[in-house]
Amino acid sequence: MKRFLLILSTAAVLLTSCHKAIWDKLNDHEARITRLEAFCSQMNTTIGSLQAIVNAIDSRDYVKDVVPVMDAGKVIGYTITFNRSNPVTIYNGKNGEDAPTPLVGIKKAEDGAWYWTLDGEWILDQAGAKVRADGNITPQIKIEEDYWWVSYDNGATWTKLGSAVGNPGADGDSMFREVRQDDKYVYLVLADGEEIKLSKGGLSWVYV
Numbered sequence: 001m002k003r004f005l006l007i008l009s010t011a012a013v014l015l016t017s018c019h020k021a022i023w024d025k026l027n028d029h030e031a032r033i034t035r036l037e038a039f040c041s042q043m044n045t046t047i048g049s050l051q052a053i054v055n056a057i058d059s060r061d062y063v064k065d066v067v068p069v070m071d072a073g074k075v076i077g078y079t080i081t082f083n084r085s086n087p088v089t090i091y092n093g094k095n096g097e098d099a100p101t102p103l104v105g106i107k108k109a110e111d112g113a114w115y116w117t118l119d120g121e122w123i124l125d126q127a128g129a130k131v132r133a134d135g136n137i138t139p140q141i142k143i144e145e146d147y148w149w150v151s152y153d154n155g156a157t158w159t160k161l162g163s164a165v166g167n168p169g170a171d172g173d174s175m176f177r178e179v180r181q182d183d184k185y186v187y188l189v190l191a192d193g194e195e196i197k198l199s200k201g202g203l204s205w206v207y208v
Helices: 002-058
Strands: 063-071 074-082 088-091 104-108 114-118 140-144 147-151 159-163 176-181 185-190 195-199
Touching: 002 074, 002 088, 002 104, 002 140, 002 195, 088 176
Parallel strands: none
Antiparallel strands: 063 074, 074 088, 104 114, 140 147, 147 159, 176 185, 185 195
8 A cells, every 4th residue: 555655646746747748848838939929029020121221322311410229238220310211229148049030131132222131131022123222121020930031022021031939048140230320320230231321410411
C-alpha cells in the first residue's frame, strides 16, 4: 500500500511539473508574440513616416525639430517636426529575436523618384514596375501564425515571408542603422546603408 501511494505521489509530482512546464512555454510564446506585434506596429508607423518624409522632400519642406522618443530611459525613436508637413515618428528599435525582420525602405532611382524596397530590393507591382514611395501604396507588415507577412496593395492581399519567432534576447534587425543630426542637417541612415539627408531651417534638401 505504501509503495502504491508512493507511486501515485511521484506521478502527481511529475504531472504537476509537466503541466507547469507546458504552461510556462505557452506563456513565454504568447509574451514573445505580443512583443513582436508591438514591434510590428512600430514598423508600420515608421513605414508610413517614410512615405510622409518622401512627400515632404517633394514639397521642399524642411525640418524644424527632432525630439527623441523615450521608453524606460532609452531612445527608441524620433519625432520629426517639419515647417509645413505633419510631424512623423520613426522607430529604431530591434525585434529581440534571431528571426530576420523584413526591412522596408526607400531608394531614389535614376529617374529621380523615390521607390519602396524590401530587404534592399525594389518592390514590384503585378506588372513588374517599381512602386513609388510618394504614391497611394504604403507597404504593410503583420505577424500571423508566427510568420511575417507583407502587403503591397494596402492590405488587399498578403505575401508570406519568413518566420517571425527566433531565439529571444538576440540582436534582431532594425529598419534604421543610425539617426543623427548637426546644426544644418538630419541624417537618416536606413538598414541597407541608404542615407537621407534632410535640411534644417529652410536649407535645400539633399539626398545622398
